[in-house]
Amino acid sequence: MYGRKVKLRFLFVIIVLLILILSVFLVLKSLEENVVYFQSPSEIYTSSELDKKKIRVGGMVKKNSILITANEIKFIITDFKNEINVTYAGAVPNLFEEGKGVVAEGFLKDRNYFSATKILAKHDENYMPPEVKAAIEEK
Incomplete structure (x- = not known):
């Protein structure tokens, strides 16, 4: 169906998106504690x-x-x-x-x-x- 190269690219995009979402979540969570x-x-x-x-x-x-x-x-x-x-x-x-x-x-x-x-x-x-x-x- 899909080649190995396509599967690796798809996996790479998913991992980058998960890291980005996690980073944004952590930044917002830390800022929430400092909001006055x-x-x-x-x-x-x-x-x-x-x-x-x-x-x-x-x-x-x-x-x-x-x-x-x-x-x-x-x-x-x-x-x-x-x-x-x-x-x-x-x-x-x-x-x-x-x-x-x-x-x-x-x-x-x-x-x-x-x-x-x-x-x-x-x-x-x-x-x-x-x-x-x-x-x-x-x-």
């Missing part, structure tokens, strides 16, 4: 379930909300509709201040409390992250 979703305080407040995955919460640092202690900093992120209390232990960026945009990465404890592992505010004083700007304009 962005949410505003209003989205967290209205969500039906709380995930234990790492997320990013963005908004503005509420005026007169920054409290600095010996080993942590507490502040409130607001989108001018809802607020979330944030606790962070570590050094904050130089441009972190009240009334400025901020994105905190970490874990949600409940709808009102967020434990940050990283503060992202590495931008000039007039810049607002596009996600934060869209979330504020939407509200």
Whole structure:
């Protein structure tokens, strides 16, 4: 029916396709673990379930909300509709201040409390992250 050469080519194509599919699967699986979703305080407040995955919460640092202690900093992120209390232990960026945009990465404890592992505010004083700007304009 088919010659030996055709069978070997067909087998080669099948093996290459299987390797390609396996490679794509492994890449997507590894990226899935590193994806961090962005949410505003209003989205967290209205969500039906709380995930234990790492997320990013963005908004503005509420005026007169920054409290600095010996080993942590507490502040409130607001989108001018809802607020979330944030606790962070570590050094904050130089441009972190009240009334400025901020994105905190970490874990949600409940709808009102967020434990940050990283503060992202590495931008000039007039810049607002596009996600934060869209979330504020939407509200």
